[in-house]
Amino acid sequence: MAIEETFAKGADPQPVPKEQVSGEVPQGTNLDEPKLKQFYIGSIDQGTTSTRFIIFDGTGQPVAQHQIEFTQMYPQSGWHEHDPKEIVTSVEQCIERATQAFIDMGQDISDIKAVGITNQRETTVVWDTNTGEPLYNAIAWPDTRTKGMVRELKAKGGADQLQDICGLPLSTYPSSVKLVWLLKNVEAVREAYDEGRLSFGTMDSWLLYNLNEKKEKSIHVTDATNASRTMFMNLYTVDYDDMLLEFFDIDRTKISLPKIVPSSSPDAFGSLTHGPLKGIRITGCLGDQSAALVGQQGFSPGSAKNTYGTGCFLLYNVGEEPVISKHGLLATIAYDFGGKRKPVYALEGSIAVAGSGVKFLMNNMGFITHSHKISELAASVEDNGGCVFVTAFSGLFAPYWIDDAKGTIFGITQHTERGHIARATLEATCFQTKAILDAMERDSGHKLAELAVDGGMSNSNLCMQTQANIIGIPVDRPAMRETTSLGAAIAAGFAVGIWKEFDELKAINQKDRMIFEPNISKEESAKMFKKWGRAVEMCRGWLDTDESNGDF
Structure with missing residues (x-):
């Protein structure tokens, strides 16, 4: 197996096969490959910019x-929307075309x-509960039109108690403020x-409702991971909380919330009612x-993963x-995973701009023609030349939560x-x-020994070597990086006994993993991070308090 090349200049950040680092080839546990290769699971991965359907073997x-x-x-500036019907169509088309490819393989x-x-x-x-028609475009998670509303809500009585119940701070991020705006x-x-005919849901609920052809009104559900992102769910009871709903002035008798x-x-999720996979159950x-955490096998307390997608999520x-942060x-x-298992919790740090920063350089600035060219361009120079780019296109998320910043290059x-x-x-x-890892260490009392990574930006050797240098611990990258889709397949496979x-x-997915070891001194890393911290402080307060939409 060849070790991958890197474009970095002035260093030798070669990713090393994981089995060479550990001294042994990963050993499977109860993995009957011949048997498992006879079973297949479909995975709908509906992301921020694209939809895909992947069929995995066992x-x-x-x-x-x-x-x-x-x-x-x-x-408008700060607004980000999707057409709910287009997303359903994209899912249906992906299922049809991937399934046809599966059949063409003789399966x-x-x-x-x-x-x-x-x-x-x-x-x-x-959407309208009676007709099933959407009543507005989907408001996407990075949307910041609710900045002014969030400031008002933070001043409301009881605001300081919310995070202890639902785990989320008030920000433009959760679904709750988007619903209030609507x-x-x-x-x-x-x-x-x-009139009592309003249905609310996150994208999973909308897809499940439509994939079941809207006929089964009982298929208005959401899973616990999605529900925990709304600010309506009590983390301890894993159910809607009256105090949270009342804070946002939501009367549950007037709105259909997903179970x-x-x-x-x-x-619980019904089945596909049309298309080539008609009749096959949705079970995850x-x-x-x-x-992505499930796909990285992050089942043990203390394990962590970072996904570098449109945003970045650890x-x-x-x-x-x-653990309330x-x-x-x-x-x-x-x-x-239900049954006799208890829910498992996580601390999360969210970065609004990751891959979208690369797309900004490509689409808005014309720096590159394809996103994968970012590493080559970045490696054309020895270092950042003194530049620090605070990519606060939607403010800064964890652990800063700065709503009044804009993207700034120093x-x-x-x-x-x-x-x-x-x-x-x-x-x-x-x-x-x-910054997120440092906050997690303070909250948990434990320092992470290694970081598993996936997502589009993790394809860049230069980016992953830089990540290892800045955090000072090894970065572990799988060869097959569709871990988000794999996680959904694992959840579905558990439900049907695969x-x-x-x-x-x-x-699973342990072959040909690569390890990036830090190759700069702790002092050099600390110096770089200190300059970043100074830039973050300097980007605060770009928006005046009356610039709620950030479009002046």
Whole structure:
């Protein structure tokens, strides 16, 4: 097996095969490969910018897939919307085309035992309960139109008690404030609410409702991981909380909220009612970041993963009791596999801009023609040339929670080249990951020994080497990086008995993993992070308090 090349100059950040680091080839536990390769699981992965459908075999290897990008709408500065119907269509088309590829390989549809769903979280959809028609575009999770509303809510009585109940701080991020905005600003939504025919859901609920052809009104459900992102769910009871609903002035008699169910269930999610997989049960559902933790086999307390997608999300398994952060992190449900198992909780740090920062350089600035070219451009220079890019396009998320910042580049001189800004863009995500890990260490009392990574930006050797250097611990990257989709497949497979215990998954996706070891001194790393911290402080307060939409 060849060790991958790196473009980095002035160093030798070669990723090393994990078995060379550990001194042994990973050993499987109860993994009957011949038997498991006879079973297949479909995984719907509905993300922020694209939808895909992947068919995995029982060993966790993808055998067929299809991906479709869909329209991103930005009606005003800070606004980010999706067409709910287009997303449903994209799911249906991906299922059809991936299934056809599966059949063309000589496989039989009857070998697909179940389907799982993973989805972008917090994105909010409202529809007419009677007709099933959406009443407004889906408001996507990075949307910041609610800045002014959040400031008002923070001043409201009881605001300081919310996080202790639901694990989330008040910000533009959760679904709750998006729903409140819709009720206050969209007449059709308010009328449906007043007449008791308003249905609310995150993207998982909307997809399940439509994939069941809207006929089964009982299929209005959400899993615990998605529900924990709304600010309506009590982390301890794993159910809607009256105090939380009352704080947001939500009358549950006027709105249909999705029933909260475990992430792995043989019957709660219904089945596909049309298309080539008609009749196959949907048995797993996880929010995308929880799915990535499951796909990375993060089943033990103390394990963590970081997914570098449109945004960047670091989840740290804290076990069967929630830990409410005192250092700017979120407490959330990691996964709930039902049965006799208790829900497992996580601390989470969310970074709004990761891969979207690379797309900004490509689409808005014309720096590169394809996103994968970012590493080559960044490696065209020795370092960042003194540039620090605080990519606060939607403010800064964990652990800072700065709503009044905008994207800011510090340190530009006549010496600055495109490569310096490209490198600073990659470093911005790495610095924020370091800040989150530091907060997790303070909250949990434990220092992470290694960080598992996945997502698009993890393909960059330069970015992952930079990450290892900044956090000072090894970065562990799988060869098969569709871990989010794999997590949904695992949840679905558990429900139908393909796997029965977590130990059976230990060998899944362990082949050809790569380790990036830090190769700069702790002093140099600390100096870089100190400069980043100074830049963060300097970007505060860009917006005046009356610039609620940030469009002046």
